[in-house]
Amino acid sequence: MRQERQEKPAARTSATPRRQARGERRIAQLLEAAAGVFCKNGYAAASTNSIAKEAGVSPGTLYQFFPNKEAIAVELGGQLLQRANEMHGQAFLPENLCKPLPELLDAVLDPVIAFNCENPAFWALMHGSGVPGITQGHEALHDGLLTRVQGVLRTFCPDATNAELNLTSNMILGIFKSSLDLILATEGAERAAYVAELKSVLLRYLEPMVTTTPTAP
Amino acid sequence: MRQERQEKPAARTSATPRRQARGERRIAQLLEAAAGVFCKNGYAAASTNSIAKEAGVSPGTLYQFFPNKEAIAVELGGQLLQRANEMHGQAFLPENLCKPLPELLDAVLDPVIAFNCENPAFWALMHGSGVPGITQGHEALHDGLLTRVQGVLRTFCPDATNAELNLTSNMILGIFKSSLDLILATEGAERAAYVAELKSVLLRYLEPMVTTTPTAP
Amino acid sequence: MRQERQEKPAARTSATPRRQARGERRIAQLLEAAAGVFCKNGYAAASTNSIAKEAGVSPGTLYQFFPNKEAIAVELGGQLLQRANEMHGQAFLPENLCKPLPELLDAVLDPVIAFNCENPAFWALMHGSGVPGITQGHEALHDGLLTRVQGVLRTFCPDATNAELNLTSNMILGIFKSSLDLILATEGAERAAYVAELKSVLLRYLEPMVTTTPTAP
Amino acid sequence: MRQERQEKPAARTSATPRRQARGERRIAQLLEAAAGVFCKNGYAAASTNSIAKEAGVSPGTLYQFFPNKEAIAVELGGQLLQRANEMHGQAFLPENLCKPLPELLDAVLDPVIAFNCENPAFWALMHGSGVPGITQGHEALHDGLLTRVQGVLRTFCPDATNAELNLTSNMILGIFKSSLDLILATEGAERAAYVAELKSVLLRYLEPMVTTTPTAP
DNA sequence: GATGAATGAGGATTCATTCAT
DNA sequence: TATGAATGAATCCTCATTCAT
Numbered sequence: 079m080r081q082e083r084q085e086k087p088a089a090r091t092s093a094t095p096r097r098q099a100r101g102e103r104r105i106a107q108l109l110e111a112a113a114g115v116f117c118k119n120g121y122a123a124a125s126t127n128s129i130a131k132e133a134g135v136s137p138g139t140l141y142q143f144f145p146n147k148e149a150i151a152v153e154l155g156g157q158l159l160q161r162a163n164e165m166h167g168q169a170f171l172p173e174n175l176c177k178p179l180p181e182l183l184d185a186v187l188d189p190v191i192a193f194n195c196e197n198p199a200f201w202a203l204m205h206g207s208g209v210p211g212i213t214q215g216h217e218a219l220h221d222g223l224l225t226r227v228q229g230v231l232r233t234f235c236p237d238a239t240n241a242e243l244n245l246t247s248n249m250i251l252g253i254f255k256s257s258l259d260l261i262l263a264t265e266g267a268e269r270a271a272y273v274a275e276l277k278s279v280l281l282r283y284l285e286p287m288v289t290t291t292p293t294a295p
Numbered sequence: 296m297r298q299e300r301q302e303k304p305a306a307r308t309s310a311t312p313r314r315q316a317r318g319e320r321r322i323a324q325l326l327e328a329a330a331g332v333f334c335k336n337g338y339a340a341a342s343t344n345s346i347a348k349e350a351g352v353s354p355g356t357l358y359q360f361f362p363n364k365e366a367i368a369v370e371l372g373g374q375l376l377q378r379a380n381e382m383h384g385q386a387f388l389p390e391n392l393c394k395p396l397p398e399l400l401d402a403v404l405d406p407v408i409a410f411n412c413e414n415p416a417f418w419a420l421m422h423g424s425g426v427p428g429i430t431q432g433h434e435a436l437h438d439g440l441l442t443r444v445q446g447v448l449r450t451f452c453p454d455a456t457n458a459e460l461n462l463t464s465n466m467i468l469g470i471f472k473s474s475l476d477l478i479l480a481t482e483g484a485e486r487a488a489y490v491a492e493l494k495s496v497l498l499r500y501l502e503p504m505v506t507t508t509p510t511a512p
Numbered sequence: 513m514r515q516e517r518q519e520k521p522a523a524r525t526s527a528t529p530r531r532q533a534r535g536e537r538r539i540a541q542l543l544e545a546a547a548g549v550f551c552k553n554g555y556a557a558a559s560t561n562s563i564a565k566e567a568g569v570s571p572g573t574l575y576q577f578f579p580n581k582e583a584i585a586v587e588l589g590g591q592l593l594q595r596a597n598e599m600h601g602q603a604f605l606p607e608n609l610c611k612p613l614p615e616l617l618d619a620v621l622d623p624v625i626a627f628n629c630e631n632p633a634f635w636a637l638m639h640g641s642g643v644p645g646i647t648q649g650h651e652a653l654h655d656g657l658l659t660r661v662q663g664v665l666r667t668f669c670p671d672a673t674n675a676e677l678n679l680t681s682n683m684i685l686g687i688f689k690s691s692l693d694l695i696l697a698t699e700g701a702e703r704a705a706y707v708a709e710l711k712s713v714l715l716r717y718l719e720p721m722v723t724t725t726p727t728a729p
Numbered sequence: 730m731r732q733e734r735q736e737k738p739a740a741r742t743s744a745t746p747r748r749q750a751r752g753e754r755r756i757a758q759l760l761e762a763a764a765g766v767f768c769k770n771g772y773a774a775a776s777t778n779s780i781a782k783e784a785g786v787s788p789g790t791l792y793q794f795f796p797n798k799e800a801i802a803v804e805l806g807g808q809l810l811q812r813a814n815e816m817h818g819q820a821f822l823p824e825n826l827c828k829p830l831p832e833l834l835d836a837v838l839d840p841v842i843a844f845n846c847e848n849p850a851f852w853a854l855m856h857g858s859g860v861p862g863i864t865q866g867h868e869a870l871h872d873g874l875l876t877r878v879q880g881v882l883r884t885f886c887p888d889a890t891n892a893e894l895n896l897t898s899n900m901i902l903g904i905f906k907s908s909l910d911l912i913l914a915t916e917g918a919e920r921a922a923y924v925a926e927l928k929s930v931l932l933r934y935l936e937p938m939v940t941t942t943p944t945a946p
Numbered sequence: 947g948a949t950g951a952a953t954g955a956g957g958a959t960t961c962a963t964t965c966a967t
Numbered sequence: 968t969a970t971g972a973a974t975g976a977a978t979c980c981t982c983a984t985t986c987a988t
Binding site: 120122123245246248249252253255256257259260271272275276278279282283285286 | 465
């Protein structure tokens, strides 16, 4: 019902009264706690009280900043999503896109994988929250990625139909996701091996489709 | 209304009290209802009362046949698991395994995909029930599949190390799972396209590894 | 509340069709099972299903003979009560009542104690069922005993007021009950010691009240 | 589960947040309500919702302070037990123990009887809760009383064996308990009469055993 | 009569959310 | 604002009792 609190952090300027600085800290605190709890038990099993306790505040305080449990997940997902999108923006930089496929895969996958390794809550949330607000964010993320991937593919396969590109992009994302599961579940050399294997799968999958060598614009 | 003659002919002898036939039907009914509800909402969000209602019985009836919510999931998962394993047994028949890779992929993937399309609850349950009894079954299934896949791979790549085989098998399963998501989320021609694409991905991934053409024993 | 089925077993004659003989056996079976279950867990914790199972019949069968759970306890209590009253009738025989106090105590207490040792369910039921129907039976038993005890006391203390007799009788019964707890909780020599101690307590309590030596009529 | 509330009332200083004062009151309120309900219906038949309603709060509130139904009984029993033990400590004061038997009985029994009359829930709980936590406390209480009684007896009967003392003590406690039932079931003059009768029974039971007149140390 | 499935109200417990201080 | 108590609907599960066969 209540939706009053929705100011983006970006909107805050240095002129903001320091009264609200504490509030910002509280929100960050709560989101961090939520990330931990969601990660451990998943969204459904996480109770607002446990999040509050993890954050070291009372449940009442939590509800001073978030209208309900879903809003926490949405905000957390949103922030991570934003950072993810920034990542993607850099990963899909034009200067990367004109590289040959192997280098391109490195340039795109490495930062994305790194981001997910550093923010495991992201994956946990996106996966199976069942919360509309998040699913929506997830879909936005997915669509964004899809578009980017399709864009890249287009430069490699100028003759492909849109349907083909869509199909292939979805497969690529699927392969990426399932590999990410393996990557996040392992460590060290094994993790590196899965990363290499992911690139190998994608390379072999995509190479036969490539009809053009992209060149710098 | 009533369907007295519907029990399995083989298992039921004249000594078996026909009273219990109703119980058998109820159990099947409840499991089917549970499959639907689990599929829609996932295990955690599914309430026993909603399962009972879906099955058209009272909550007490449900508890006459299952001691608790988890037991329903375990039983359902177990039955599906068993049928899945039988599928796999047929899919990985030796006569299939000596075929060339493309035919092999058809022979193995088609029945498994068909099974999952017919039993979407299977995937939903295996995925994220959080129920130990199922997770365990899931792991058994996974390990079983892994072993089978490794066995096949071994015949194609006799020189690979065990670690390599393990890595590759896990990737194959991961790719299969993520494609299954796409397959289950679509229908008709699109679904068929994803099936074809899955085979394509696997074929291109595996072909370079093949060092031997397996022959019938 | 419901009391439809209330025919006393005593009312059955040899002319009764043997069809009902099975019913009688069933009832006895069920009552015996109930005695065991009530004894183990107490009335409240005993479920009708557990009684039925203990008796080796289905719950439906149980309800063919007893309208509800309470009726089982009432019937069981009633039967034991009847046998108890027969005991008491013999224990309080006139030929016993004219004995001197020590012999009288032996004559009265020994059979009563023996009965309770052989029928522990009796005590368990009478004690704390909380069921009106039983409490009622218990009170009838209590009142009957009270009357008998008062009758005996009267012969020993012809000058006592009714209030005094009532008071004393209640104390005697109370002492008896608490001692019975100790007696039932022990065995062998210890049990015998408690029996002796009970008699000792009563003897010392009553002796100072005795004003007349009763003589045979 | 719950660990928060454990400070003794004495421990509350001005530094203690007064927020929690309300909690303390609620707990007392709930325990009082529980005492009433347990008294009326016994432990098993008492529902947590009825306790909450009796206390004028919602079921959730009850569970904010007690993890489950049993904990309520254990806490209530524990508090009463503690107060009972304090009573006993005063009742069995050395200065009482060197009095002649009649005065001793007055000194010991009167406060204990008074306590039970003021806290009828105590007896109800101790009796037949079936709760391990309470049964345990009950046994501790019983054993403590037994020891105290034996201690007193020892001063009166220096020559008795331990077995004899144990037997006698158990009888005394049994007589006391059964009389307490009568005392709690009556009022006014009748109650007083039962109290007097109890003392009379014990006096007559014990007098013949006394071999020594205890003197102040 | 016997059976065992069916019923459904009721009880313990949880947790997202609100309120008084 | 922060706190923690308060709320109550919803959930899992039980069991006395009834019903269809």
